[in-house]
Amino acid sequence: MHTVWKGAISFGLVHVPVKMFSATEDKDISMRYIHKTCITPLAYVRKCQTCEKEVEWDEITKGYEYEPGRFVLFEKEELETISGEANKEIKILDFVNLTDIDPVYFQKTYYLGPGDTGAGAYNLLLDSMRQTGKIGIAKVSIRSKSSLAAIRVIENCLALETIFYPDEIRPISQVPNLPEKVNVNERELDMAKMLISQLSSPFEPEKYKDEYRGRLLEAIEHKIAGEEVQAAPALQKTSVIDLMAALQASLDATKSPDDGKVTLAPDTTVTEEKKPKAKPRAKKTKEPVT
Numbered sequence: 001m002h003t004v005w006k007g008a009i010s011f012g013l014v015h016v017p018v019k020m021f022s023a024t025e026d027k028d029i030s031m032r033y034i035h036k037t038c039i040t041p042l043a044y045v046r047k048c049q050t051c052e053k054e055v056e057w058d059e060i061t062k063g064y065e066y067e068p069g070r071f072v073l074f075e076k077e078e079l080e081t082i083s084g085e086a087n088k089e090i091k092i093l094d095f096v097n098l099t100d101i102d103p104v105y106f107q108k109t110y111y112l113g114p115g116d117t118g119a120g121a122y123n124l125l126l127d128s129m130r131q132t133g134k135i136g137i138a139k140v141s142i143r144s145k146s147s148l149a150a151i152r153v154i155e156n157c158l159a160l161e162t163i164f165y166p167d168e169i170r171p172i173s174q175v176p177n178l179p180e181k182v183n184v185n186e187r188e189l190d191m192a193k194m195l196i197s198q199l200s201s202p203f204e205p206e207k208y209k210d211e212y213r214g215r216l217l218e219a220i221e222h223k224i225a226g227e228e229v230q231a232a233p234a235l236q237k238t239s240v241i242d243l244m245a246a247l248q249a250s251l252d253a254t255k256s257p258d259d260g261k262v263t264l265a266p267d268t269t270v271t272e273e274k275k276p277k278a279k280p281r282a283k284k285t286k287e288p289v290t
Helices: 076-083 119-132 186-199 211-224 243-254
Strands: 003-011 014-022 062-067 070-074 089-097 106-114 134-142 145-154 157-163
Touching: 003 106, 003 134, 014 119, 070 076, 089 145, 106 145, 119 134, 119 145, 119 157, 134 157, 186 243
Parallel strands: 003 089
Antiparallel strands: 003 014, 014 106, 062 070, 089 134, 106 157, 134 145, 145 157
């Protein structure tokens, strides 16, 4: 596993040397843009619109456009100094309960392994956080960006979750058409709660698969073999007239006559309509002309 950062966690006067590793990996299948005429991958050129020439990396810096067409420039070293990345410190500011943080704040997860020294301090922090059930809120600078972070225990490893600052979270008030007051039918509410109860189970992440990625890999293999790509079967949609009927149909779909286990029909889509559809009128037959 590749080390992406080295530094230390500090809480109080205690310093814990750590190495940081990405806890997740993007498994999206990468597609390149290809010129259809000659089947050549397209290249992206760093071209200056003024000089009309390709620009090398050593000629590139970063700048902020404070007015249209006017920039202030920053070198890499200046940005590192401003961000505080040079001190390589994850400074814990507070210890809180994990349930106090809404998941909307979380960004990316990293594993923190012990550094080359200080294994005893690492084990001390790990075990004390595990026994108290607390997580640490810290500040850290990674790749010239300052972030808030939550440090928590995953099994026998410390993990760091970068989190958004409060002013980076958009207020819910910006979401259009939210109800000012929630009014629901009590019978519908009871049935909805019953449906949630029947569909509830322990979280087992291994049972969830990326079906699109699997179909795409299969299609790639067919293409390589010169075979036709088979389209995914279309889901059958069932229209349900009213919400009560939809809830009842959903509850019925979760009942298994064999062992009482809950199963969800995967091909049922419920749509709510305000008015029932009118029954089709019988066609009138013309009397034979005599």
